[in-house]
Amino acid sequence: MTQSPLTEPKKLWNIPYILVLTVSTLSSFSFYMVATILSKYLVGLGASITFAGFVVGLFSITSLVCRPFCGVMADRLNNIWLLIVSNLLMSIGLLGFAFTNSMPLMILFRVCNGVGFSINGTVQMALIxxxxxxxxxxxxIGYIGISQLIGSACAPAVGLEIADRLGMPAAFLAAALLTIAAAVMLLFLRDIQPPKKKAAKKGISFGDFFERRAVPFTIPYSTFSFANGVINGYLVMFADEYGIEKVSVYFTMYAVAVFLVRPFSGKLMDKKGLQYTVFPGMIACAASLFLLGFCNSLWLILLTGILRALGQGAAQPSLQAGCINHVGRERSGVATSTYFLGGDIGQGIGPMVGGFILAQIAGLAGYRVLFCFCGALMLAALGYFYVMFPRNAETKKNL
Structure with missing residues (x-):
C-alpha cells in the first residue's frame, strides 16, 4: 500500500470507491449482527439486566467521547491505516465477547469495540x-448511507439465525471475521490523499476537535437522530396503546424506502443544490411526525414511515455532503466528527426526553405530545438552517 499523487477521480464507480464502500458494508454488517443479541448473551452468562444494559449503553458513551479525537486523527494521520486499526479493534472486541465469561473483561472489550467503531465511521467518510x-x-455519500442501511436491515436477522443454530459465540466470531476481512481488503487500497502539509505551529487547538462551520449542518442532522431515538424507543409502545400488532413492519418499510430514495436525492443535490433536498426533506419528515401521533391503524403508521423515509433519505445525506463541501475536503475528518457528534447527542437525548414527556403525560396524549415535539424541533432546526444557509450564489453552487 503506497500513497499516490492527488488526482480527482473522473467517475464515481472507481475501484478505490467500490473498495471502501465494501469495507463500509462489512463493518456495518458486523456491528448490527451482534447489536440485538449482546444483552441477551450477557444475561445468559449470569449478568443482571442492569449490568447488561450498562455494557450495551457503554458503546454510545465511548463513541461520544472518542468522536472529536477521531476527526483530529483523520485529518492528520494516514486514513487507510487508521481504518485498518479501527477494524482490528472492532474484531478484538468481538472475539473477546466470544471467548470470555469475565464481566470486567466484557466491559473492556465493549470499550475496545466502541473505540474501533467510532474511529471507523469518521475515518471512513474522510477517506472516501x-x-x-x-x-x-x-x-x-448517499451510497455510503445505503451500505450502512443494508447492515441495519439485514444483519440482525443473520446474527440471530447464527446464534440460534450455532450459539451466540459463533455469531460474535462471524462478526469478527467480517471486520478482519475489511482490514485485509484495505491493504490493497492506494491512498490518494494529498500529502499532509507541515503546520506552521506545533500543538493542537480547539479547532482541531470541533469545526464550527459544520454546526449549521450538524444541528438539523441531530434532530433526525433525536427523532430516530424516540421512534426506535417508543413506537412499539405507542402501537400497543391501540392494540396494533406487527408494527415492526414499519422499520422494514422505512429501510426499503430510504434505500430507494437515496441515490435519486444525491443526484438531485449534485445537479440542483442542497436546498432542493434538505428543505422539502425536513418538511416531509416533520409532517410525518406530526401525523404519527394521530394514527390509529397499522397502514396509517406505515404511511407516515414511508413519508419520514422519503424526507430523511433526501435530507440527511445531503446535509453530510454539504457539510464536507462547505468545510473543505482537507478538513473532512473534523467536519465529519463534528457532524456525527450531533447525531450521537441527538440519539442519546431523544429517548431520555421521550421518557420524561411520557412520565408527565399518560396514555395516547403523551405519545402525541412527544411525536409533535419531535416534529416541532425539526422545523425549528430547519428555520435555523434557512437563516444560516449561504446567500452567496457561488457558495450555493458549491453546496
Whole structure:
C-alpha cells in the first residue's frame, strides 16, 4: 500500500470507491449482527439486566467521547491505516465477547469495540470523499448511507439465525471475521490523499476537535437522530396503546424506502443544490411526525414511515455532503466528527426526553405530545438552517 499523487477521480464507480464502500458494508454488517443479541448473551452468562444494559449503553458513551479525537486523527494521520486499526479493534472486541465469561473483561472489550467503531465511521467518510468526483459528492455519500442501511436491515436477522443454530459465540466470531476481512481488503487500497502539509505551529487547538462551520449542518442532522431515538424507543409502545400488532413492519418499510430514495436525492443535490433536498426533506419528515401521533391503524403508521423515509433519505445525506463541501475536503475528518457528534447527542437525548414527556403525560396524549415535539424541533432546526444557509450564489453552487 503506497500513497499516490492527488488526482480527482473522473467517475464515481472507481475501484478505490467500490473498495471502501465494501469495507463500509462489512463493518456495518458486523456491528448490527451482534447489536440485538449482546444483552441477551450477557444475561445468559449470569449478568443482571442492569449490568447488561450498562455494557450495551457503554458503546454510545465511548463513541461520544472518542468522536472529536477521531476527526483530529483523520485529518492528520494516514486514513487507510487508521481504518485498518479501527477494524482490528472492532474484531478484538468481538472475539473477546466470544471467548470470555469475565464481566470486567466484557466491559473492556465493549470499550475496545466502541473505540474501533467510532474511529471507523469518521475515518471512513474522510477517506472516501477523496475517491468521489466533486460534482457527484451527494450521490457518492448517499451510497455510503445505503451500505450502512443494508447492515441495519439485514444483519440482525443473520446474527440471530447464527446464534440460534450455532450459539451466540459463533455469531460474535462471524462478526469478527467480517471486520478482519475489511482490514485485509484495505491493504490493497492506494491512498490518494494529498500529502499532509507541515503546520506552521506545533500543538493542537480547539479547532482541531470541533469545526464550527459544520454546526449549521450538524444541528438539523441531530434532530433526525433525536427523532430516530424516540421512534426506535417508543413506537412499539405507542402501537400497543391501540392494540396494533406487527408494527415492526414499519422499520422494514422505512429501510426499503430510504434505500430507494437515496441515490435519486444525491443526484438531485449534485445537479440542483442542497436546498432542493434538505428543505422539502425536513418538511416531509416533520409532517410525518406530526401525523404519527394521530394514527390509529397499522397502514396509517406505515404511511407516515414511508413519508419520514422519503424526507430523511433526501435530507440527511445531503446535509453530510454539504457539510464536507462547505468545510473543505482537507478538513473532512473534523467536519465529519463534528457532524456525527450531533447525531450521537441527538440519539442519546431523544429517548431520555421521550421518557420524561411520557412520565408527565399518560396514555395516547403523551405519545402525541412527544411525536409533535419531535416534529416541532425539526422545523425549528430547519428555520435555523434557512437563516444560516449561504446567500452567496457561488457558495450555493458549491453546496
Amino acid at each position: 470523499v477523496h475517491f468521489i468526483p466533486k460534482d457527484r459528492t451527494g450521490e457518492g
